[in-house]
Each structure stands twice: as C-alpha cells, then as structure tokens.
Amino acid sequence: FVDFKYIKVCAGNGGDGTIAFLKGLNGPIGPPAGGNGGRGGNIYITASKNITSLNNVLNRYMARSGSAGMGKQMHGHDGEDLDIVVPVGTLVKEFELLEDGERKLVVRGGAGGLGNTHFVTPTIPGPGIAGRGVRVEPIVLQLELKTMADAGLVGLPNAGKSTLLKATSNAHPKIAPYPFTTLNPYVGTIDFEDFWTMTIADIPGIIKGAHDNLGLGHRFLRHIERTKLLVYVIDLAGEAPWDDLATLQNELEAFQKDMTDRPSLIAANKADISEISKQNFAILKSKTKIPIVPISAKHEKNIRAFTGVMRKIVEEINRKEAAKSAVKTAEKNAVIASRIAARIALKNVDEKPIP
Secondary structure (H helix, E strand, C coil), X not given: CCCEEEXXXXXXXXXCCCCCECCCCCCCCCCECCCCCCCXXXXXXXXXXXXXXXXXXXXXXXXXXXXXXXXXXXXXXXXXXXXXXXXXXXXXXXEEECCCCCEEEEECCCCCCCCXXXXXXXXXXXXXXXXXXXCCCCEXXXXXXXXXXXXXXXXXXXXXXXXXXXXXXXXXXXCCCCCCCCCCCEEXXXXXXXCCEEEEEECCCCCCCHHHCCCCHHHHHHHHCCEEEEEEEEECCCCCXXXXXXXXXXXXXXXXXXXXXXXEXXXXXXXXXXXXHHHHHHHHHHCCCCCEEXXXXXXXXXXXXXXXXXXXXXXXHHHHHHHHHHHHHHHHHHHXXXXXXXXXXXXXXXXXXCC
16 A cells, blocks of 8 residues: 655646648648647546555656647647556645546647747748757656545544444455554445535544654554544443543644544443443543543444434535535626626726717
8 A cells, every 4th residue: 555655747848839831832842831749648647436545656756748840731639648656545745636547747749849830931932940949857756645535534553443334334444353453544425315425534643742653653644634524433341531532632733733623423442341431431431522422342232323314414514515616606706707807897987989
C-alpha cells in the first residue's frame, strides 16, 4: 500500500515547423507551403474510485511529442494526451481530486513550431526559415493519498477496529490477536436493506505521541482528515477506557486543531466480556457527551443498532452539506445573473440614439 509518492512527468514537445515550397509555374520553386508542427501531448491527472492506493502509479511519465509539419501546408499530428489515474482523495501538490472522474491538467504540451508560410513578408516571399516546436522541461509532482470515507474507525491498537469493520461491511481486513495488525487503511461499504450505502474506513491504530509521528503517526492520522464521522472504538475490557478516549482525542487535536469538533460516535467494544465491561461502560458514558453504543464486534452483537446510529448521523451530515452547497450555487448564480444584467444595461445605454 503506497499513499505517498514523488513522480517525474514531462509533457510532449511541440513538433517543428517545416520549410517547403509549392512547385512554381514559371520555375522550380513556387510560394512557401510549410506546415506547422503538432502540439505536444498534455499530461492530466484523473481521479478514479476504482483504485485505492498509489501502488500502480509509475515513477516517470512522458507524453508523446507532436510531429513535424509537412509540405503542402499540412500540419503535424498533435501528441497524444496522457492521463495518470490516481485514487479519489489524492492531493497533488497544490490541488486535490475529491470527485470520481475529476480531471486536472498538470503539464501542458509544447506548442508546435510555425511553418515557413508564416514568415512571408513583402520583401521575402519565399522564406527559408521555420519555427521550432516548444521544448518542455520535466517537473516533479508530489502525490499524497488521504482516504475518503463517510465514517472512520479510530482507536488504540488491538481495540477491535478491524473486527468491527468486518462485522459491519463487505471488507475483509487482516485480523490477529496482536497490536498493529492493520498497517494500511481499509475501506468497506455498508449495504442497508433499503439499498442506502455508506463507506467506513479502518484507520491503523493510534498510539500516544502519534502527532509527533511516533508509530507512523502522521501517515495514519492524515487518513482521518476526510472522514465525515469519527467513530472511536474503545475497548471496555481495558483498565480505564475513558483514558483511552482522552488519548485518542488529544492525539487528533494535536495533529489538527478542531478535528475532534466534527460529528463523533463511540463504539464501546467487548461490552459482553464481564461485569467489569458493564461497569466501565457506565463510567465512560458519564464522562463524555459523545453518543455511545455498546457492541461486541467479535460476536456481532448490537451491530444493527450501531450501524443504524451511524447512518442517522451521516445522513444528517449529508443534508447539511447539501444545504450549504445549494446556498453556494444560488449565490454563484446570483452573481452571474447580476453581471449579465449589468452588461445588458450597459449595452442598452451604448445603443441609445443620440438626440
């Protein structure tokens, strides 16, 4: 699993213009007829929901160059554009790809050189020069993948996140009875009976000091940035589950200010193990205002209730986001309408007859 990569890309060079002449009526050489060189291929980066990592992204990419111009004013062929396909959620230096199918131009191909027909002057009717195509220098791009999901499972190592992901979704993460089994984020889809779906991500275990990059902390924490709902997976069988919650919140807040302000839910795991788990659940509930649902991921107890609560929160988030988007669209349309009205008014003033 690769979520960070440097790649070297180079757009295609422009093809050279050519020097050519038509056959003259009264001599061997007639008027100039050199065609322009073709444009070099552009390089685009396109987001796709069908891939989940940067593993298959190559280290180097080069688009095809445009071909040279030809005689009889025939222009050279343009170089074929090149698409680099990356996962949705990829950050490319200065811009982000957040929608499936979103496409950005990153390097423009070189312009083709002009044929000698463009250099005709009254004093030089048959120029023997042509333009060279523009050469393009390679650049280095930095790609960074941040997992996108409706909900993100956050917890200490071995809290049961992977087991919960498997119990709720179609994902099949590795599960083992030792810490740091999960080293890469897994994303699964929860399918509800009414065909409504949501995505849920298993973020690798966070430890104390993760914001200082202990235990690959930065690599793990950045995958939480784009989850709409934080789901804290807390082990009720531990000595002090409320301290585990505090550790997680402190690490998230230290990594990115106000991250803990986003909608949250607690999955109180291993609630069926012993009386201690029940006591810890009561204490944890009294120490936080975050909604909390007792579950047993291993035995899949109370999972339906848990996913139902998640759905309710995510649907509310989606409604608010849709409302904000509608307001922005309305404001944008209002600005466009006012500009059009201003242009029409200005045109009417200009066309008003002089008395």
